[in-house]
Amino acid sequence: MKSVILDVDTGIDDALAIAYALNSPELEVIGLTTCFGNGPIEYTTRNTLVILEQLGKRVPVYMGADKPLCRPAKKFPTHVHGDDGLGNQVGRAPFMEAENIGAVDYIISEVKKRPHEITIIAVGPLTNLALAVKKNPEIVSLVKEVVIMGGAVFVKGNVTPYSEANVITDPEAAECVFSSGLPVTVVGLDVTMQTLLPNSTLEDWRASGTDVGQFFADMTSFYMQAYETFNPGIGGCALHDPLAVGVVIDSGFVKKEKWNVKVVLEGEETGRTVAHAEGEPKIQVCTQVEAETFLNHFLGRLF
Ligand code: BDR
Numbered sequence: 001m002k003s004v005i006l007d008v009d010t011g012i013d014d015a016l017a018i019a020y021a022l023n024s025p026e027l028e029v030i031g032l033t034t035c036f037g038n039g040p041i042e043y044t045t046r047n048t049l050v051i052l053e054q055l056g057k058r059v060p061v062y063m064g065a066d067k068p069l070c071r072p073a074k075k076f077p078t079h080v081h082g083d084d085g086l087g088n089q090v091g092r093a094p095f096m097e098a099e100n101i102g103a104v105d106y107i108i109s110e111v112k113k114r115p116h117e118i119t120i121i122a123v124g125p126l127t128n129l130a131l132a133v134k135k136n137p138e139i140v141s142l143v144k145e146v147v148i149m150g151g152a153v154f155v156k157g158n159v160t161p162y163s164e165a166n167v168i169t170d171p172e173a174a175e176c177v178f179s180s181g182l183p184v185t186v187v188g189l190d191v192t193m194q195t196l197l198p199n200s201t202l203e204d205w206r207a208s209g210t211d212v213g214q215f216f217a218d219m220t221s222f223y224m225q226a227y228e229t230f231n232p233g234i235g236g237c238a239l240h241d242p243l244a245v246g247v248v249i250d251s252g253f254v255k256k257e258k259w260n261v262k263v264v265l266e267g268e269e270t271g272r273t274v275a276h277a278e279g280e281p282k283i284q285v286c287t288q289v290e291a292e293t294f295l296n297h298f299l300g301r302l303f
Pocket residue numbers: 011012013014038077080123124149158164165166240241
């Protein structure tokens with residue numbers, strides 16, 4: 001069993017990733033850390049607690065960064081995730097609360113306590129991880145593995161023609177993580193745009209007759225409508241964040257290539273993740289995915 005810290009900016013596909021991770025016996029999710037991204041940090045933290053309550057799970061939640069390392073925050077993507085970040089389904093405040101320690105200090109202390117044991121799955125902007133590395137560079141050699149959802153290495157972006165949402169939200173944080181020496185695997189749009197959850201799935205979730213099935217269907221319906229608006233005829237929504245979890249459960253879902261990946265930090269191409277032939281190829285980039293095998297695995301685990 002892998003010990004995992006899941007760093008989220010919950011977000012609809014983050015919620016799906018949380019459900020997938022917590023229902024997978026291969027993973028022991030020891031903590032959820034939150035970052036701003038799909039909403040302000042207060043929302044993404046609240047949403048994480050709401051999802052845990054929906055799933056009937058208890059995992060400690062640690063609140064993290066509320067803004068990028070060195071840029072002003074951009075507008076939140078309410079057109080994709082809803083005004084509340086969960087397709088306008090939140091309704092009430094959660095009963096559970098976040099822990100008193102912050103995400104960055106939690107990541108540092110847990111990695112140092114359990115050297116070479118912790119896998120970090122980061123599916124939001126990489127601000128928490130970058131802050132942890134800057135505060136305590138020693139952790140770089142102590143983390144077992146880092147799997148991130150972010151970037152668009154050989155394909156076009158989803159925010160600009162060049163950039164993917166998590167990377168452009170805090171490009172300096174992504175560059176810091178990529179150049180840190182951490183053992184990073186990039187699960188980017190190269191593969192996540194191939195793993196679509198078909199629209200018809202929501203009827204199955206509703207037919208389950210459970211509250212959680214209904215909640216997840218209503219929430220995901222908002223995300224699917226956004227996908228249809230931006231990609232007419234697509235027929236589903238991308239399972240970005242769940243695929244990062246899937247790669248940790250079974251790396252056989254994807255094929256990887258090692259590249260020297262750098263992030264463009266200025267100009268029109270800001271946020272672009274570029275694979276360079278020169279320099280040390282130290283980042284594992286997922287380039288192919290067994291989409292159907294992954295989708296079936298995900299669906300079998302969700303509730
Ligand atoms: C990523 O951006 C966010 O909106 C999603 O939650 C995902 O992590 C996809 O580009």
